[in-house]
Amino acid sequence: MIRRIRVCRSSFAKSVSGHWPRVFLWVCLPFALLASCGGGSGSAPSMSPNQIPITMASTNINTPVVSVTVCIPGTSTCQTIGNILLDTGSVGLRLSHTVLSIALPQVMDGANYVYECMQFAASETYGPVVTADVRLGSEPLMSSLMVQVSNHTLTSSSVCSPSAFETAFNGILGVGYPFSQYDMEYYYACSSPTACSKSDELSCSDTKNPSDPCHVSNPVFSLPVDNNGVEVTLPGVGTNGASSVTGTLTFGLGTQSDNSLAGLSVYGVSGSSACNSSFYLDATFTGLAASGACGFLDSGSNALFFGTTTFTVCSPLNNGWYCPSPSPTPLSLTLIGSNQIQNSFSLQVLNYDTSIAGSGKFAWNDLAGPIGSKATFDAGIDFFFGRTVAVGYLTSGQSPFWAF
Amino acid sequence: MNHGHRLKAPISAAAGGMGLLLLLASPAFGAIGTPYAPSETTGLGYTSEQTTSISPGLMVYTMTRIRTNPITNASVTETLRQVAGPDGVIFGLSWSGIHHPRLGPLLGNRLPTQLPFSRGPRILSTPHLELRMSGTVLHSEGMAWDPALVPNGISLSNVLAIP
Numbered sequence: 001m002i003r004r005i006r007v008c009r010s011s012f013a014k015s016v017s018g019h020w021p022r023v024f025l026w027v028c029l030p031f032a033l034l035a036s037c038g039g040g041s042g043s044a045p046s047m048s049p050n051q052i053p054i055t056m057a058s059t060n061i062n063t064p065v066v067s068v069t070v071c072i073p074g075t076s077t078c079q080t081i082g083n084i085l086l087d088t089g090s091v092g093l094r095l096s097h098t099v100l101s102i103a104l105p106q107v108m109d110g111a112n113y114v115y116e117c118m119q120f121a122a123s124e125t126y127g128p129v130v131t132a133d134v135r136l137g138s139e140p141l142m143s144s145l146m147v148q149v150s151n152h153t154l155t156s157s158s159v160c161s162p163s164a165f166e167t168a169f170n171g172i173l174g175v176g177y178p179f180s181q182y183d184m185e186y187y188y189a190c191s192s193p194t195a196c197s198k199s200d201e202l203s204c205s206d207t208k209n210p211s212d213p214c215h216v217s218n219p220v221f222s223l224p225v226d227n228n229g230v231e232v233t234l235p236g237v238g239t240n241g242a243s244s245v246t247g248t249l250t251f252g253l254g255t256q257s258d259n260s261l262a263g264l265s266v267y268g269v270s271g272s273s274a275c276n277s278s279f280y281l282d283a284t285f286t287g288l289a290a291s292g293a294c295g296f297l298d299s300g301s302n303a304l305f306f307g308t309t310t311f312t313v314c315s316p317l318n319n320g321w322y323c324p325s326p327s328p329t330p331l332s333l334t335l336i337g338s339n340q341i342q343n344s345f346s347l348q349v350l351n352y353d354t355s356i357a358g359s360g361k362f363a364w365n366d367l368a369g370p371i372g373s374k375a376t377f378d379a380g381i382d383f384f385f386g387r388t389v390a391v392g393y394l395t396s397g398q399s400p401f402w403a404f
Numbered sequence: 405m406n407h408g409h410r411l412k413a414p415i416s417a418a419a420g421g422m423g424l425l426l427l428l429a430s431p432a433f434g435a436i437g438t439p440y441a442p443s444e445t446t447g448l449g450y451t452s453e454q455t456t457s458i459s460p461g462l463m464v465y466t467m468t469r470i471r472t473n474p475i476t477n478a479s480v481t482e483t484l485r486q487v488a489g490p491d492g493v494i495f496g497l498s499w500s501g502i503h504h505p506r507l508g509p510l511l512g513n514r515l516p517t518q519l520p521f522s523r524g525p526r527i528l529s530t531p532h533l534e535l536r537m538s539g540t541v542l543h544s545e546g547m548a549w550d551p552a553l554v555p556n557g558i559s560l561s562n563v564l565a566i567p
Contacts, residue, residue: 063523085523090541119503119544122526122537123519155517157508165521177541184474184541186503198447198506280540296540301524305538320527371525371538378524378538394475 047248048258050226052137054086054234054247056363060168062302062381063362064234066249068093068173068219070104070132073144077102078133085169086249087300088176088232088391092183092216093134094118094125096166097151104130107146107213109189114213115196116148117160117186121301121378125172126162127151128193134219139251142222146215154193159186159201174218175230175249176391177296179269179400181221187214221393226252229392231259232299236386239328239348241361245385253390253403264390264403267337281402282336283377294376295335297389297402301380304347304368313370314353321369327351328366333377337401347382435512436533436550439492440465448505450484460555461490462563471502473542484510487563489555496549498564504537504544511535511548 047053057063064086070093071078079102081095107114107129114129127149134142150171152162165172174183187204190196204214221227234247250259267281283295285306303321314323328348336342349368350356356367365385371378383389390403433441440463442453450467457463465486473480482501488494499505508515514533525538526546537546547564554560 120522120541121524121539121544122522122546125521159506161506161508161515161519163519163521168521168523180475280543298540303524305524316529319529320524369524370527376538380524 047137048250048256049138050251050256051248051258054232054245054249056242056245057083057169058244058362060302061356061362062364062367063169064232064245064247064299064381064384065169066173068171069135070095070100070102070147071135071141072102072104073131073133078135081170083169084171084173085165085300086232087172087174087298088230088389089296089298089300090118090120090172090174090177090183091180091218092118092148092174093145093171093219094148094150094174094216095171096164097127097149098166099170100149104132104147104149106130109202109213112189112191112200113193114202115154115188115190115193116183116214116216117162117188118148118183118216119185123163123165124160125150125152125165126160126193127154129187129213129216134222136219136223136251139223139226142219145217145219145222146213148216151193159188159196159198172300174300175220176218177298179391179394181217181393182214183216183218184214185216189213218393220251223251226255226259227393228255228395228398229253229390231388231390232384233388234384234386237363237365239350239366241356241359241365242363243361245363253392261390261403264388265341265343266339266392267335267341267402267404268339269400269402270338280376282338282342284334284336285331285377295333295379296376297379297383297404299381299384299389301378302367303364303380304349304382305371305378305380306368306376307371311349311368311370314351318352318357321352321356321367322349323351323353324349325351327355333379335379345383434486434494435510436494436497436514436548437512437553438494440486440488440494445484445486448484448510458563460557462555462558463488463492464563465494469501473502475542483566485564485566489553493553495553495555496547496560496564498545498547498566500545500566502542502544504539504546507535507548514548514550 054064057065065083066086067082069080116129118125131144132147134145152164187202188196188200190200231250252259280294280296311322311324313319314321328350330348334344348366350366365382392401394400445467450469452468454466467484469482471480471482480502484499486494486497528535532550535548
């Protein structure tokens with residue numbers, strides 16, 4: 001069964017002709033400069049109306065979280081939910097059913113209820129699609145956005161194999177990859193959540209159709225002004241990790257005095273090369289016996305993930321992490337945009353068993369683990385510490401890009 | 405108001421539905437631990453099938469389905485590879501594409517019901533399932549096998565590699 005989903009065909013066709021974002025010559029806020037100096041930070045930076053704080057969850061390692069307010073549409077019945085994973089690797093707002101205390105109305109398809117199976121890299125979330133008015137910080141309230149309520153107990157094994165994320169965080173705010181407003185995943189219209197079967201799959205043929213029920217979306221696209229991207233700014237954490245970190249999620253790029261791209265290199269993603277067909281960046285990495293050619297930035301990934309035979313995988317109980325010797329072991333990562341902009345970054349990897357496990361610290365820039373059969377570099381949240389990373393959205397006047 | 409188009413169920417979906425009823429008691433054919441069955445993978449949308457034999461006495465079933473990259477509109481060929489041992493029983497599979505296949509049915513009831521949420525590649529090791537998967541929103545790749553069913557003396561990474 002082929003899901004025909006079109007997203008912004010006309011705008012993409014236009015954008016590949018090369019509308020790179022203008023780099024505004026505004027001066028970065030002092031905070032951005034301070035953040036790039038590293039050193040770790042527990043102090044809260046002041047927030048502009050288009051910014052919200054990012055903190056690190058204190059229960060799980062390398063988990064950047066934010067707060068989001070949701071309201072029953074058209075009412076003042078609202079709930080602010082914190083501890084929501086900030087994810088530049090997915091699209092859409094998802095909330096755990098365990099923390100939601102207001103009755104958000106479920107989206108209907110005729111007489112049937114709409115459910116979604118969202119596929120992440122290696123996990124799935126399943127549950128009803130609801131509508132909510134959403135507020136991000138002091139930005140204007142956004143009306144009636146579609147949100148997924150994750151509830152893995154609503155097993156529908158023929159269509160989804162969901163996982164529960166609520167033991168680690170309360171929701172996921174997907175503000176990035178692949179620069180699409182809608183998540184383009186599997187939607188079903190069913191009489192009940194456990195009754196969904198493959199034949200109930202909806203064909204989301206036109207994601208621009210406002211009445212389409214397949215519209216769990218990146219809320220940032222719905223902001224009135226600051227809607228063309230985000231900047232994630234986190235302080236450095238040093239080699240030995242940090243107990244707490246406070247950074248900033250800024251909405252919009254070049255729309256306010258605090259979201260200039262000045263000082264950042266802009267890496268295009270056009271979809272034209274082998275890596276880019278999946279909207280990766282081209283990448284090379286040295287210092288280890290790996291031959292990967294693609295990379296991506298993902299604040300939702302809790303480490304650097306890459307394939308190598310020279311790094312030892314940790315003990316069986318921790319076989320998701322590397323335990324190199326010596327610790328730290330350096331490596332160099334080069335990322336290349338489709339516009340041929342490239343830069344190299346010096347990274348390092350600590351031995352998880354001896355240096356990180358049991359440390360009581362929750363922010364690390366040198367935690368790494370193995371990836372699957374091909375050598376792709378997943379630059380997780382480690383990469384974000386000590387820099388500003390911007391995600392530029394695909395819009396009618398802007399090609400998608402990363403900037404850092 | 406147009407709420408999207410419900411796809412018509414393919415003819416094979418009826419057979420797939422019956423298979424799901426049987427799933428409660430035993431895995432459907434076409435899953436790890438059972439003989440290969442084209443109806444099962446057809447039910448998952450795979451239309452092209454190629455069967456090859458490789459040493460030592462293994463059968464490789466390669467199935468493909470076409471998906472559309474939602475951003476570029478380019479056609480993407482997704483591949484599912486299942487490998488059976490000399491006894492004809494599938495012991496492992498691998499895939500590559502925009503999305504991963506629905507793993508629940510293909511893994512033959514081996515996927516734990518309480519699968520932890522993974523923020524990165526997944527490495528799952530149980531007595532009857534080894535699972536490796538990774539990717540992003542627009543790409544998924546991975547492999548799975550039952551270590552108890554893998555014939556002696558083969559290289560898993562070789563036989564499960566997708567060319």
